[in-house]
Amino acid sequence: DAKTTQPNSMESNEEEPVHLPCNHSTISGTDYIHWYRQLPSQGPEYVIHGLTSNVNNRMASLAIAEDRKSSTLILHRATLRDAAVYYCILRGNYGGATNKLIFGTGTLLAVQP
Amino acid sequence: GAGVSQSPRYKVAKRGQDVALRCDPISGHVSLFWYQQALGQGPEFLTYFQNEAQLDKSGLPSDRFFAERPEGSVSTLKIQRTQQEDSAVYLCASSPRLAGGTGELFFGEGSRLTVL
Numbered sequence: 680d681a682k683t684t685q686p687n688s689m690e691s692n693e694e695e696p697v698h699l700p701c702n703h704s705t706i707s708g709t710d711y712i713h714w715y716r717q718l719p720s721q722g723p724e725y726v727i728h729g730l731t732s733n734v735n736n737r738m739a740s741l742a743i744a745e746d747r748k749s750s751t752l753i754l755h756r757a758t759l760r761d762a763a764v765y766y767c768i769l770r771g772n773y774g775g776a777t778n779k780l781i782f783g784t785g786t787l788l789a790v791q792p
Numbered sequence: 793g794a795g796v797s798q799s800p801r802y803k804v805a806k807r808g809q810d811v812a813l814r815c816d817p818i819s820g821h822v823s824l825f826w827y828q829q830a831l832g833q834g835p836e837f838l839t840y841f842q843n844e845a846q847l848d849k850s851g852l853p854s855d856r857f858f859a860e861r862p863e864g865s866v867s868t869l870k871i872q873r874t875q876q877e878d879s880a881v882y883l884c885a886s887s888p889r890l891a892g893g894t895g896e897l898f899f900g901e902g903s904r905l906t907v908l
Contacts, residue, residue, distance in 0.1 A: 722900050725898070728894065728896075764834075780837070784834050
C-alpha cells in the first residue's frame, strides 16, 4: 500500500482557515485519497475523499494536486471542536478482499481560541 | 442511536485471562473491520469480514487473537491469555459497501483494554 506523509502537528486560531497537507508521491492511478479525523476518546470519523478533482462537503474541502502526489485538506473556519488528529489515507479500489484503511500517525491539530 | 456500538467500553484484565470484545455494526452493513490502537499511535488493521466470511486476517498479531462474525452481523474479537502488550483501544468499523475505494467507514467508540 502506498504511504502518506503528514506533519506531526499544526496549530490554528479559531475561525481562521486551516490547510492540512499530505504527500503521497507513490500513489497509484486507482488509489482514492481519504481523510478521517479522530477526536479525543472517540473512534475515527470520515471527513472527505477524492480521486482527481477537488471535492467539497459540509465539513471540509479537499484540494488534489494535478499530479496527485499531494493533497490538502481545508477547514474553512476552524472551531475548537475541530481539534483532533487528522489522517490522510490512500485506499485502493481493488474490488476484492483488500478493502482496509491503513492509518499513519496523522497530524494533531490544535485550535487556539 | 444507529451507529456502531462496542462493548464493553472499558475492560481490565489480569495477565493470562481471556477477553471478548463485542461489536454491533450498523444494520445492513456488509463489511466489518477490527483495528487496534495503541496509545499515541494511529489505528492498526487487524481483520476484515465481508458478511460472515473473514476475508483478511493478516493484521492479527498472534494466534491468541481470534475474531468471528457467525451470522454476518454482530462480531466478537477474542484475545486468549492476554499479555500486557495487548493493552490498547480496539476499534470496530462497518461499511455498507462490499469493497472498493470510495466507501465510508463508520467507527465505534472503541473498547479500551488494560492488561495488568
